[in-house]
Amino acid sequence: MFGKLQGIKGDEVTIKLDDELNMYRLNRFASHQQPTVYLDIDDGRKISPDQRKKIFAMLRDMEQWIKYYYYAQTGSEAFSMADCSMDTANKFLTFILDFCFANDIPFKTKTWDQIPTDYHLAVQCLRYRKCVICGQPHSDIDHFTPVGRRNRALVDHRKLYFECLCRKHHTERHQLGAKSFIEKYHIKPVRLSEDDLISLNIMTRKRMNEIDGEM
Structure with a gap:
């Protein structure tokens, strides 16, 4: 006030x-x-009450904007954060999460640690190359399913599982072993859709068609 x-x-x-x-x-x-x-009396040497008020007002406007943007994009009916259903809250949280990924808005470490590591988050981390454990950008797409010495260009990656890890956690995974690593961090490697495999340059449509033709 x-x-x-x-x-x-x-x-x-x-x-x-x-x-x-x-x-x-x-x-x-x-x-x-x-x-x-x-x-608190404004003495002109630090942020003034008027400045603070305007900032809070703008933050409230931004909160309202993201809700209206959500309504427009999803067709959702208006809801209140005070008493909306858990399903509505989860959908809105997922929408905000996707918005942050798409616009490269970073997460604080504490915030990232509080986000449940589910399938949707794991896939978004792979799409935007963010570590599924710490959110570090420009991370590695790691094969949870071992490829071994096979030529990766010939492998059907549609059958394999992936996770996105920064260099630090990628190194730790190899040191601990895959099973111990996912048990420590409670993450679930995921399969990627054909479109995601293509957009991430893991497979080509031509190779998929070749594999399907061999069956």
Whole structure:
């Protein structure tokens, strides 16, 4: 909350708030106890209350924008984050996750650690070359299923499982062994669609057709 100082009388201060006070929210945040107020006077040497207010307002606008963008892209009905269903929340979370991947918006390490490592995340990590464990960009596409000494150009990669790992975790995987590595980090290697295999230059449509013709 922000406001303008109206007057001071002894140990009493009068402030005119910029916006109407929501008593319900105030009581809820204060756990229905006597609220404690922190008074910070703008001295011109650090961020001003007006600047802070504008920043918070813009962040709220950005939050609303991503929701409206979600409605437009998915046809979803409007919902509130306060009481929406778990299914709606999961779909919106997946949409935000995809938006961050597509626009190369980095994740903080703490945030990344809280994202469940499911099939969708594993595939997006492979598509955008981000480590499935730490989110490091420009990571390696690793064959969980060993290819061995076979010529990779002749292998049917549609039958194999993959994971995306940064150099550090790729090295650790080889040191620990595949089984111990996935048990440590609770990740699940995934198969890639034909379109993903082509876009990632792992296979060509020609090679797929050749393999299918040999069957």
